[in-house]
Amino acid sequence: MTATYKNDFLKEVEANVEDGQWVKMCMQCGVCAGSCPLGPHWQHSPQKIFMMIRAGKREEVLTSDSMWMCTSCYNCIVRCPRKLPITHIMHGLANYAHRLGLAPKGQPTREIAKLFWDNIVKTGRVNELKFSLAMYFKDGFGQGVKNAMAMQGIGLGLMKAKRLNPMEMLGGHTCKDKGGIHKMIAKAREIEDRRKGLSGH
Amino acid sequence: MADIKYAAYICSGCGIGDKLDVDALEKVATKEGKMAVVKSHPFLCSTEGVDLIKNDIANDGVTHVMIAACSRRAKAEAFTFPDNAVSRANLREGVIWVVAEGSEHDEVRQEMAEDYIRMGCAEIKKMTQPAGNPNKAQSKRIMVVGGGMSGMTAALAAADAGYEVVLIEKTAKLGGFASNLLKRVPFNAPYAEAQPTGVEELASKVSGHAKIKVHLNSTLSETAGAPGRFIAKIAQESGAIAEETVGAIVQATGFTPYDINKLTELGGGQANVVDQAGLEALAKAANSGAIKRADGKEVKSVVFVQCAGQRGSGGNGNGQHLEYCSGHCCATSIKQATYFKDANPDVDTIVMYLDLRVPGMGEDFYRSAQEKGVIFTKAKVNGVSGGLSGEMSCKVNFKDLILDEEATVDADLVVLATGQVANAGVNLDEWTATVTAAESGDAAAVQRKSELQKISVLNLNYRQGPDVPQFKYGFADSHFICFPYETRRTGIYAAGPARRPMDMFQAMEDATGAAMKAIQAVENATHGRAAHPRAWDLSFPKARLEGCTQCKRCTVECPFGAIDEDERRFPLFNEERCRRCGTCMGACPVRVISFENYSCDTVGMQIKAVNVPDEFEEKPRVLILACENDAYPALDMAGIQRLTYSAFVRAIPVRCLGSANTIWITDALNQGYDGVMMMGCKKGDDYQCHFVKGSEMAYYRMSKIDDTLKQLGLEPERVQTHEVAITDNARVARMIDEYVAQLTELGPSPMKGFG
Amino acid sequence: MTAPIATNQTILVVGGGISGMTAALEAAECGKQVLLVEKTPTLGGRTAQLYRYFPKMCHPTCGMEINLKRIRGNPNLRTMTMTQVVAVSGSRGDYKVTLKVSPRYVNENCTACGKCGEAVSAEVADAYNYGLSKVRAAYLPHVMAYPQRYVIDASIVGTPEGEKAKAACPVNAVDLDMKEETIEINVGAVVWATGWRPFDANKIQPYGYDRIANVITSVEFERLADPHGPTGGKLLRPSDGNPAKNVAFIQCAGSRDENYLRHCSRICCMASLKQTQYVREAWGDAGKSTIYYIDIRAIDRFEDFYANVWKDSTVSFVKSKVARIAENEANGNPVLHGVDTEGYHRYATEHDLVVLAVGMEPEVTGVKLPADIVMDSSNFIEGSKDGGMFGAGAASSPLDVNRAVQSATAASLKAIQVIHKNASTEAA
């Protein structure tokens, strides 16, 4: 698809993506692209994504798995000569693509991000055991067992080292005011969706 | 010439006394140099030493002073005696610091020193202290040609410094190109928003200024004379001719935008493709409302194409238009893009650039446009099409160099950032060719000549042509990095885009600088002094016309067009135009041109004064004629760094290698010198010569000397011309030793003993 | 020393670089009284430390020779070196200026014969070579130094070394008892030609200037290329003295970067293009230069120079701001990591030497200037509110030499206008 070089998509990004209003400030120096530890695995570098947004390449950007490669190392942020909050913009784009349902299906980081969020929202705190198991089984039971077996050594090691508690299966760490937290998060989501004109799901 | 008294003062300090036999030097000065007074002092540059000289001048009638001490480049302040001619024999940097240590060199070292004493004495006998140009020019008025931002700024700058100004503007009102602008690029912090041009304020200041006289609807039909006494004939609308006498000229004739119609590949000439000037007109018409196209359609999308027909093929050009970058266009397009965004943020505004060139604080202006939503795309524009009929929008085909793909964008309007073409008048190379052809009766040339006279800005009645020489691409710029105002016409200074492509801020600064130089020129002219680079030199060329053969070499070769012809076709020197380089002196085959303190004799007698040993002594003698600005300092600094070179050379500084007369070479060879080295500045396109053509001329003349050498039965190697840079300290020392070795190979000059 | 005579008809020029010399000379050659003060022991400033100028590839000292000759020959112009302006009070047309004169420990007697230099053995970092080499503690700042007078480094004053220098001087020029002096003068106008300094490359941490020997700055590279420099003009790299044949030039090192300098320093693109030709001059076709850039800013006819360098087979261009530099510990080569943004190509390239095209920052950054001075966000001097003080040259904006001289010439006239107003009001 050819670029339209119209502002529509840029405006959409500015309205809906965390720190999206910074995208227009990029001067295409490429320091972010060179600073990213997983750079070689990015189909499009951040600076290129900014250019694509300006060029109106909505679909190519939102369906890309590039931003899902962000490890949150913040190298790009501290080196950007224009002080763009690149890490946040990448997170914002990923989240926006995810909420729109355009992010690549089965993108592992996308899925794990969801699992992790659900895990913490449930009790207010991470339940590492449930989180790990959920990860192993995200691709179905069979794969789950394989994954679990593969990581068994580590699991046992961690348990021996008292850094993984089997008891977590039953409850485990939790906040007292779970209810409050749930309501709070729901409210926050509602407000954000209202602002972005998205329907909550 | 009432009672002249020559005196020699020899310093024995800085180790001179240890390395040389000063008594012997004194004897040389007395016996051979025939100096009436000869004194030596252990610390001549000390107050005491200088007082010794002053006292002899005051009480002992000493009129001419020969100082044998350090280089003329050292202690100049101490050894300046305003009313007395002074020559310097360089015993320190020129002898003891460069001749190898050790007693085995004592003899040659002493011989070298004694020769420099002889030379100093010989030179001073031919020098008189210049008194300045007797017929001093009178006018201190400044004429400014061009009433745009540059011209008005120059006029105001000079007037506020107390100088009367005459301003000539060819149109009916002041303001020039700037009056067509809606706003200007910001001049000061925070560099965020376009600013009012301020052109009206400036115009009213100028027209209201007591010291500024404005001629509107006027052009120059003739400019005659020289700094301090230019006579300008001003052709007015009425057809009447006004005459003004002025002392100096600032040429601020601005630029013309490159013809957009030539840029057909970028849609030039099509209805909805405009240049930056065109856009300013649309923006003004919109008067801060939505910007509309010529056909009245509101512009919802606009594309700016940078470097349109500029930067050869380097920009969005195809190599068929302008080679250079006009500098201002990036910032100007940024400014124009914000016209759209300020009126309506929803207008799609794209700037397509190859290198965005907004130096200095322009970076902040760039940021502010980005904040307003202007999109910048690094792109090579292949073509612009459509936009022919009013309704149709343009298609811009380009390669997005970041996304690395061909793309097309529709736009209601396309703005081409075209370049600045200088209004600098006639190209003198074409002029000379045309005139020569015309004189040989070529009808077309005659026709062309009258056309050129119409194009001319100044219509100078100089023999060398009607305008200031152009440097490159038609701009009347200086070739010198350290001296941006050095046009080759004394007292005439180009400013603004006529000098070099530039933005408004630079143009106004440039105009102020040019006014400064103009003021300086009138001050110098009215004091009978030389202008840069021999600033305040009071000597000036004199010609014994009775000996002149009317060969015209001086008039042709003068780099500054200072010499015209009188009605009897004799050279007519305009001292106020002269820069004192002596190129005319070097050119003159009959040696009738000279300066009071620099002449064929001041140098010739030095050459003759040198004691040339006979062929059996195996002591070759090499004459070095070194440019005083680059080669001679290099020799000096070789000494300061204690590099050594052969004691067989005798160096004489010359004002410019262009002033070297071939007689000096033939005299030297006749006298038995084994070789001559001429050291001048770089020639060619990137010439270094501060007198423009000096070293070029020297090379040319020396290329002709071979026949003379043959007649004398001498090998061509005996005369060499070198380019020497001021940093060549080590190289020059090496060159000397290699040449002396080469000459030893060659054997002594067969001329020895015949001299 | 005795205070120089100065009145409200005097123009004070602060800074003895090319801009200051120009501003002072242009006014003096119009017959105005000018006092030129310079902080260091010699005139010449940063240009005296350059090997060649772009685009002509000529030598800065050539123009300097002319300017020094003009200065030597002009009675209206007085110069004071090792002198700084510490305070300015008053207003347009009538300023009181306090000058601090540091001791040179060498008086006007000095003939630059060099005996003191031969006598001492102590060495100090050679400021002329940006500390890349050492110089005797009794030294001539450089071969073109003006005044042509030695300096005794303060570090040896009061030591036997200092005494050696004193003893060696045949003309009693060494005066170890010199003290810092403060002088008050009155002037009509002030031109600030205080120039620029290279941005501190240590601050650009991703480029490891402080950690990697073979990462140097563009001003240091000028010294390497200069026959008067620490390597006698040979392009040898610091870590092992091996030839630097494959050289990387990193543009916008500090400039156009809100972490360091907001502004573009204008000259760096041309400076690097010029320096690629040093590499060619040194190694011919065996040399290799790579320029890493964001935009090549070769403005007006400088474009010609760019176009020619572009054609040079030994020079290549990468549109990229280098992300970081690592060091190959085996051979000391800097390894550049980044992405060529024209089409997104990742690179990790080794070079013999990396030259950081460091930005220009005003020399007065961090210095307390008169309250009346107006500066922009990068501390470049726009002028003074009362219109009696002016910025000139690189003190007013990041400028190349040609532009700096233009700016200084203009500033000179603005100062003359102030003096003129004084004269005419007094006449009235």
Added chain:
Amino acid sequence: MSKKQYAFYPGCSSQKGASASNFLTSIGVMCEKLDIQLNEIPDWNCCGASIGYGEGGELPRLVLSARNLALAERELPGQEMVSVCPACWLSSRETVDRLHESESLLAETNEALKEAGLTLKNEVKQRHMVEVLIEDIGWEGMKKPVVKPLEGLKFAGYVGCQTNRPFGIAGESFENPQYLDKMVEMVGAEPVKYDQKVTCCGGALAFSEPDKSQAQIRQIVESAYDHGADMIVTPCQLCQANVEIYQSEINKKKGTKFNMPVVYYSQLMTVAYGGDAKQAGLDGQLIRAEQLEKIASKK
């Protein structure tokens, strides 16, 4: 002398039986020796960590941190909030900054907090434990309790990302921070010079992109070995976990023989301060730090 008091935000991974529980053990002992009193924020919740963005988005994520801030304001008034986990610190600090920058964002946040019966004035200062040590205790103060210098041990100081960027420790370079090496010297050990100090370990992508992050981890461990380190020391839980846990994985896949202990600065200090292996949480190592244990066991 009176102890310095701080509102303490331990974070999920430091909890009992969680992946960094041993870290918290050593932190406790270290603070004891340095007269630092940590008052745990009652009912604190997860910060959302770096990967929370994917599903959480902007406001919900900010609100999570805001809740902790609000609790600290209410329950431990006047106390600065300290985290030992870079992710916790970063999220909290970012939230504080963002809510300071934007009135509307603060309003929205409070609207959501109301659901949990909380309001935020946003007055709590955010500190990282390392900041507390350097700025409040000072190098001398940290040195004083040292009774068992860790002589002869060589550590590769691995600062990683989030303690260092985007905020970092005041006065430190993003590319070449010094404080960790200084801490190593302070406890009498030797820091090795190596080039992976601030290399990213892959962070949360260790789970989703194991191969890519293990490639990162391999670089780090390899370089530590090449430059003669006995152990790696880090201030970051995620770094510790990733770099320690996956060495066996990498060995399996790449045939390397990695077996380099990865410990926390607090563990070094605890041992140097005379704490035993258990107090230093050395029993929590997957790859046992035997040399440290030896010193710890010395009487």
